[in-house]
Amino acid sequence: MQIAGVENRLLLICYGLAASLVVYYGLLWRQSIVETLWWFHLGVCIGIPSVHRLLETRQNEHQRMMPRTASPRQAEALFVGLVSGVPLFAASLAGISLIFASGVDPAHIRATLGRWGLAPEWVGLFGLYLIVVNSFLEEFLWRGFLLKRLTTWGRRQAILLNSLFFALYHLLIAAALFGQQWGWPIAGAVFLAGVFWSLLKLEYGKLYVPWLSHLTTDIALTVALVNWIY
Template sequence: MKHVLLFLGPTLMIFFGLQVMSSVPVTFLLFYGWLFGVPFVDMIVLKRNTWRDTFRQIGLGTNRPNMYHGVLTGLLSFFTIIVAGYFFHSLLFDKDDLQNLLVQWDFSGNLVVLLILVLLVINPFLEEIYWRGYLFKKLGGKQTKRTMILLTSLFYSLYHFLSIIPLFSWPYNIAMILPVFLAGMIWGYMRDKSNSLMGSIVSHILADSGIMAVYLLFLK
């Protein structure tokens, strides 16, 4: 039951913030509060690990091949997203509906720059630390590595449904979850093979940068 809550917690935070409160800032507070707070309470407060031991256990160590793979996969994701956005943004999005939805979610005005910075700086670190760091540590020895990668990728993808479905036009909103799941699998594989999160974090930053670039170039 405890593991079920760990898997579903981020989705519940997104659901409450977006679907109930209809606010991106509130969603960020709830979502990132969960991603940071749960590992912190478990590993630092309850288990009394030092910060150094915690960083080591969740994979925050450098590994040169892992960093190279992170840069390469991240750049591939970045340019693929930009090219797809350039050619297909008119099919994937209804610009007027998207802008109205973002205003409804409080993703507008002076907050936009701050929220984009959160997505580019905080989001990749906390998502990778939670899914490919903390939960890999939590499931280690209880599940096979393939099962860990699959489970974390599935539940990582789950809460993206709540933001992707309203943002994209039908039926592309359903198909867009597939790249999210694939990214989770790739980042999980990289984490497993190198025992390091840093390459996944770099790749995640570049992928999110591509998404934000599409928004700023073609949709804003």
């Protein structure tokens, strides 16, 4: 089955919005981190790319997968992925520190996470899951699957649209945890991070480059979660 151009674009938009719908359903309506992770990671991050590839013709898929030659810049790509995460790690911790300094109560965040089902004894395991699994599956969906298909609209449009979808569900999470006054600034920061990681993926062609960079921000979130909230 071949997907026509207009149908394909509508599908891509639906895919981009699916993450926000799942987060809204899982966290804000069902109040469950477990359900949210289940539907987001299995249903959206893994399910959408898998189903979409079944809808594509083998010829189109072959054309997409052709540029898989080994890059002589692999060492540089690995270095950039690791080193670019350092300022992101520092910026993430500084931003969270600023939020708490503005008067946001960590006890409120802890209570909200508790309502969502995150017990104190599971915080460490949750943080590890966030760092390794969540960061990879997000990159797999946004920079691995969706970005390269959005490039049919143009490189700039693909980066901006992909980053917008990426930031949208983070807006829902940030507003619920830190309040409306911090929801938009955090979403803006996530949008900029999405632009940066998209550029890394397009520049080096390797998913591990933005993933390594992304991973460090989730390490910062886990450090804040363990030391400042719980």
